[in-house]
Amino acid sequence: MTLAYVGSFLFCMLFIGWTVLALLNKTLLGQLDSRLNEAAADIIQSSRSELNATAELERKRAESKEFLYRLDGHSAHGETLIPASITKCQSFDAADMPEDGRRGDAFRACAAEGQGYRITAASDIDVIEDTNTSVQLGFLGSGLAALLFALAAGRRLSGHYLRRLDSIRSTAASIADGDQNARLPLTHQGDEFDRVAGGFNAMLDRQRELIEAHKHSGSAIAHDIRTPLTRLRNKIETRQRRLGSALAAELTAEVDALLSLASALLRLAEVDNTADQKHWRTLDLAQQARDVVEAFEPSFSDANGKITYKGATAAFVHADQNLIQQLIANLVENALQHSGEKPNAEVSVSASGAALILGVTDSGPGLPQSQIERFEKPFYRLERSYDSSGTGLGLALAAAIARRHKTKLTVANGDPGLFVSVALPARRNDAETGG
Amino acid sequence: MKFLIVEDDKDIADFIRRGLMEAGHIADHWPCGQDGLHHLTTGSYDAAVIDRLLPDIDGVTLLRQARAGGNATPVLMLTALSAVAQRVEGLEAGADDYLVKPFAFSELLARLNALARRPALNAAPPNISLGSLAVDRLKRRVTVNGAAVDLLPKEFMLLDFLLLHKGELVTRTMLLEQIWGFHFDPKTNIVETHMSRLRKKLGKAEKHLRTVRGAGYVIDEIR
Numbered sequence: 001m002t003l004a005y006v007g008s009f010l011f012c013m014l015f016i017g018w019t020v021l022a023l024l025n026k027t028l029l030g031q032l033d034s035r036l037n038e039a040a041a042d043i044i045q046s047s048r049s050e051l052n053a054t055a056e057l058e059r060k061r062a063e064s065k066e067f068l069y070r071l072d073g074h075s076a077h078g079e080t081l082i083p084a085s086i087t088k089c090q091s092f093d094a095a096d097m098p099e100d101g102r103r104g105d106a107f108r109a110c111a112a113e114g115q116g117y118r119i120t121a122a123s124d125i126d127v128i129e130d131t132n133t134s135v136q137l138g139f140l141g142s143g144l145a146a147l148l149f150a151l152a153a154g155r156r157l158s159g160h161y162l163r164r165l166d167s168i169r170s171t172a173a174s175i176a177d178g179d180q181n182a183r184l185p186l187t188h189q190g191d192e193f194d195r196v197a198g199g200f201n202a203m204l205d206r207q208r209e210l211i212e213a214h215k216h217s218g219s220a221i222a223h224d225i226r227t228p229l230t231r232l233r234n235k236i237e238t239r240q241r242r243l244g245s246a247l248a249a250e251l252t253a254e255v256d257a258l259l260s261l262a263s264a265l266l267r268l269a270e271v272d273n274t275a276d277q278k279h280w281r282t283l284d285l286a287q288q289a290r291d292v293v294e295a296f297e298p299s300f301s302d303a304n305g306k307i308t309y310k311g312a313t314a315a316f317v318h319a320d321q322n323l324i325q326q327l328i329a330n331l332v333e334n335a336l337q338h339s340g341e342k343p344n345a346e347v348s349v350s351a352s353g354a355a356l357i358l359g360v361t362d363s364g365p366g367l368p369q370s371q372i373e374r375f376e377k378p379f380y381r382l383e384r385s386y387d388s389s390g391t392g393l394g395l396a397l398a399a400a401i402a403r404r405h406k407t408k409l410t411v412a413n414g415d416p417g418l419f420v421s422v423a424l425p426a427r428r429n430d431a432e433t434g435g
Numbered sequence: 436m437k438f439l440i441v442e443d444d445k446d447i448a449d450f451i452r453r454g455l456m457e458a459g460h461i462a463d464h465w466p467c468g469q470d471g472l473h474h475l476t477t478g479s480y481d482a483a484v485i486d487r488l489l490p491d492i493d494g495v496t497l498l499r500q501a502r503a504g505g506n507a508t509p510v511l512m513l514t515a516l517s518a519v520a521q522r523v524e525g526l527e528a529g530a531d532d533y534l535v536k537p538f539a540f541s542e543l544l545a546r547l548n549a550l551a552r553r554p555a556l557n558a559a560p561p562n563i564s565l566g567s568l569a570v571d572r573l574k575r576r577v578t579v580n581g582a583a584v585d586l587l588p589k590e591f592m593l594l595d596f597l598l599l600h601k602g603e604l605v606t607r608t609m610l611l612e613q614i615w616g617f618h619f620d621p622k623t624n625i626v627e628t629h630m631s632r633l634r635k636k637l638g639k640a641e642k643h644l645r646t647v648r649g650a651g652y653v654i655d656e657i658r
Contacts, residue, residue: 230539291615
């Protein structure tokens with residue numbers, strides 16, 4: 001790209017240089033020709049006879065050495081090295097011209113005729129050639145300077161633009177990461193970028209308002225619904241005797257299911273809308289995974305299945321412990337729900353480059369490819385029939401937790417079952433190495 | 436027992452106060468932080484329930500000031516959000532427990548009971564026995580009628596926690612937090628499955644374990 005610009009710039013410079021040079025040559029030659037013509041004609045006009053002309057010519061030669069003259073009449077007189085054949089104006093090379101310190105090799109001569117004789121006036125054209133050379137050098141020098149300047153300015157300008165573009169890109173990235181407060185920086189120079197950034201920021205403000213409104217409608221309903229549900233639950237609790245304990249327990253379970261749906265919605269909103277990492281710490285992912293496996297072990301064996309942990313004995317990440325526990329638990333619950341009669345699940349933590357892969361494999365039928373592709377999309381929620389938690393939010397919450405840790409859930413059909421995993425950057429264990 | 440309630444929402448305050456009184460306790464209620472702080476530091480309470488958001492000074496500040504003044508009354512903090520950050524902030528300020536609104540009254544009562552009895556727990560005996568059940572807490576050994584019972588670490592922790600709160604309701608959420616460190620609500624009955632394992636291993640001694648439906652568990656002498 002840059003080479004193409006430099007190439008076309010050089011081409012333009014050469015073209016302009018050539019044109020200027022040609023025009024300049026033409027003008028200078030024209031001027032010289034008219035002066036030579038004038039000098040030749042002057043002699044003819046002021047001398048009636050050839051003899052007079054000879055004397056006049058000698059006088060002129062003595063007076064000024066600017067031009068050389070030749071007279072052709074009955075005899076030739078003057079500078080005989082000027083060719084006699086010149087008509088009107090012509091250039092000629094005169095290698096044999098006597099060197100007198102002022103004369104070069106290239107000449108221009110013009111002839112005038114009258115009174116029975118011909119006067120040819122000639123002049124060397126080194127001046128014109130010198131002018132040509134200096135014009136060429138001037139063009140070359142200023143062209144190079146302009147080229148260097150243009151390159152430097154272009155570099156500076158494109159650097160400036162790239163930085164501005166980069167700030168737009170990184171702002172967009174942080175918005176994608178859930179930071180609704182990220183805005184493009186303004187330089188207040190009133191340039192195009194400021195205008196674009198201003199418009200962009202206004203759009204983001206508007207979008208945030210809409211998102212807030214939308215978000216709050218969801219969590220506001222969830223929040224509001226919890227209060228009457230809790231009141232209902234408390235009423236059932238206090239009237240347990242009158243209702244009979246079996247009915248009371250059944251009703252309580254129903255209310256609890258509704259309450260946990262509301263809580264799950266609030267929790268989802270909470271995880272998605274916090275960007276604070278104040279309580280993140282370095283923790284052993286393998287230990288978290290083993291703890292969850294241990295907690296769920298009876299649930300699997302009660303269903304004649306098995307849950308196992310495979311992988312690293314210790315693997316550290318920087319994360320929110322509560323959320324990571326919930327992430328693993330939600331994936332394990334999902335595996336438990338979709339592994340059929342004898343549910344088997346394997347939780348694993350393995351290193352892959354600079355990342356740790358936390359994965360849960362179930363023994364279920366897996367997912368059709370179409371669903372897997374949709375699953376990869378950021379805000380996709382699995383169809384209710386697949387999701388395990390009963391609230392329909394278990395995997396959505398796991399995905400939100402992954403997003404919160406700047407990563408995502410990945411699903412793939414294993415052999416057999418579904419393999420859901422999340423990659424987290426590995427961390428040196430500060431506690432251990434730091435003493 | 437005598438409890439202090441600092442809560443600006445009148446409905447919630449009434450709900451807590453009525454519940455506590457029905458359970459045979461005394462409850463003082465103050466709707467704002469300054470009054471709450473004054474009564475927490477000058478009165479003598481078994482435990483206090485403090486809302487995180489109050490009209491004048493917030494619950495965290497109130498608690499920090501009380502703790503800075505040397506007050507050690509067990510405090511349960513109430514909040515509308517379950518944000519981990521808020522929970523940690525509350526605990527750092529000196530709260531002993533944390534409960535997210537809305538909550539079932541049984542949950543609050545169970546936690547308050549546990550809190551009020553906490554000073555006694557610090558002096559808990561190294562050996563606890565209940566009928567045929569004997570637990571050596573230091574060696575983490577359990578026997579039923581003198582025969583050793585092999586418990587997994589989590590099962591031992593469950594039994595131990597219940598025994599330390601003998602005769603009190605221990606809720607499912609309390610167990611999830613205390614035994615597993617889970618501050619969320621799994622849909623799977625983790626507590627139930629582990630509890631049924633524990634029952635099986637305890638054999639005849641499992642009769643001391645009573646399930647309170649929809650609430651939690653109580654370990655007790657057989658009446």
